[in-house]
Amino acid sequence: MPAITHPNWLLLPRVSAPPLQAQARPVAHVVTAPSLLEGAGFPVRRPFPSREITFRDADPFLLLDHMGAVEYAPGEAKGAPWHPHRGFETVTYIIDGVMQHRDSQGGGGIITDGATQWMTAGSGILHDELPPDDLVRTGGLFHGIQLWVNLPSQLKWTPPRYQSLESQLVTLVTSEYGDTLLRIIAGELDGHQGPGSTRTPVTVIHATLAPGARLRLPWPKFFNALAYVMAGSGTAGPTDILIHEGQGMQFGSGDVLTFSASSNPSGPSAVLELLLLGGKPLHEPIASYGPFVMNTHAEIVQAFQDYQEGRMGTSPATDYHADPF
Numbered sequence: 626m627p628a629i630t631h632p633n634w635l636l637l638p639r640v641s642a643p644p645l646q647a648q649a650r651p652v653a654h655v656v657t658a659p660s661l662l663e664g665a666g667f668p669v670r671r672p673f674p675s676r677e678i679t680f681r682d683a684d685p686f687l688l689l690d691h692m693g694a695v696e697y698a699p700g701e702a703k704g705a706p707w708h709p710h711r712g713f714e715t716v717t718y719i720i721d722g723v724m725q726h727r728d729s730q731g732g733g734g735i736i737t738d739g740a741t742q743w744m745t746a747g748s749g750i751l752h753d754e755l756p757p758d759d760l761v762r763t764g765g766l767f768h769g770i771q772l773w774v775n776l777p778s779q780l781k782w783t784p785p786r787y788q789s790l791e792s793q794l795v796t797l798v799t800s801e802y803g804d805t806l807l808r809i810i811a812g813e814l815d816g817h818q819g820p821g822s823t824r825t826p827v828t829v830i831h832a833t834l835a836p837g838a839r840l841r842l843p844w845p846k847f848f849n850a851l852a853y854v855m856a857g858s859g860t861a862g863p864t865d866i867l868i869h870e871g872q873g874m875q876f877g878s879g880d881v882l883t884f885s886a887s888s889n890p891s892g893p894s895a896v897l898e899l900l901l902l903g904g905k906p907l908h909e910p911i912a913s914y915g916p917f918v919m920n921t922h923a924e925i926v927q928a929f930q931d932y933q934e935g936r937m938g939t940s941p942a943t944d945y946h947a948d949p950f
């Protein structure tokens with residue numbers, strides 16, 4: 626995995642050890658993410674929204690797609706051609722490979738090898754998210770995450786904006802024993818701040834646990850807590866529920882998140898790769914249709930009209946358009 630790393634985790638700042646009496650948050654919901662095809666037909670695993678982890682369980686997060694890891698054959702890589710978004714933020718974290726994006730405001734760029742694009746769609750924007758031509762031509766390894774973060778009603782009409790969080794900006798810290806690498810992409814962990822700025826309190830972390838590592842992380846009581854296993858296997862929560870690649874979970878209340886990595890992993894990954902998500906729930910009604918997430922059905926109808934009449938912007942007329950619905 627070429628996501629950002631450090632040659633000696635023991636040299637990194639450490640998060641403080643939670644007090645021994647701190648209460649571990651139990652695993653409330655767990656799901657083995659179903660596989661589906663997204664965009665023009667690329668495979669993803671989607672732990673939420675799902676029957677097991679609903680919008681209400683995931684609040685303030687809306688959707689998580691795990692793309693790959695997949696070794697594309699030549700000609701096989703696909704993306705998501707021109708489509709709109711309104712009412713939330715899309716967060717694209719590319720661990721291996723390259724994603725190219727363009728938008729209806731003339732913006733664009735490359736997301737690769739540990740970088741994150743944090744896009745606030747807000748009042749509305751069109752974009753396309755595609756593998757670059759040379760990746761399509763040659764094939765190759767592709768691995769990433771797309772996360773949707775909800776916006777509260779008063780921020781759904783905020784102007785669109787981007788944050789390009791290059792991999793070298795990611796804040797690297799380690800656990801109390803130095804056997805877990807914690808990449809803070811956005812928000813805060815135990816006083817350590819990641820580069821991504823968020824519209825409501827949200828923390829996004831990519832954690833790598835060495836074989837046999839035990840992780841106890843202080844986690845704000847008022848934060849929701851979710852985790853997703855990108856690779857490897859281990860346990861989660863105070864009752865050591867077994868977890869493996871492709872599983873997502875949401876935690877109940879308490880003070881700390883606990884995980885352990887298998888000492889003798891049998892699968893393809895020796896380490897446990899976790900995406901950790903925390904955020905203050907919005908507790909607002911959700912009306913969701915395709916690429917729009919608003920509070921009421923009337924706002925969805927309006928979004929659909931605004932998109933069709935070009936008020937979210939327009940894309941190059943010659944390009945292929947996805948049916949986003």
Ligand code: MN
Pocket residue numbers: 705708710715752754
């Ligand atoms: Mn999109």
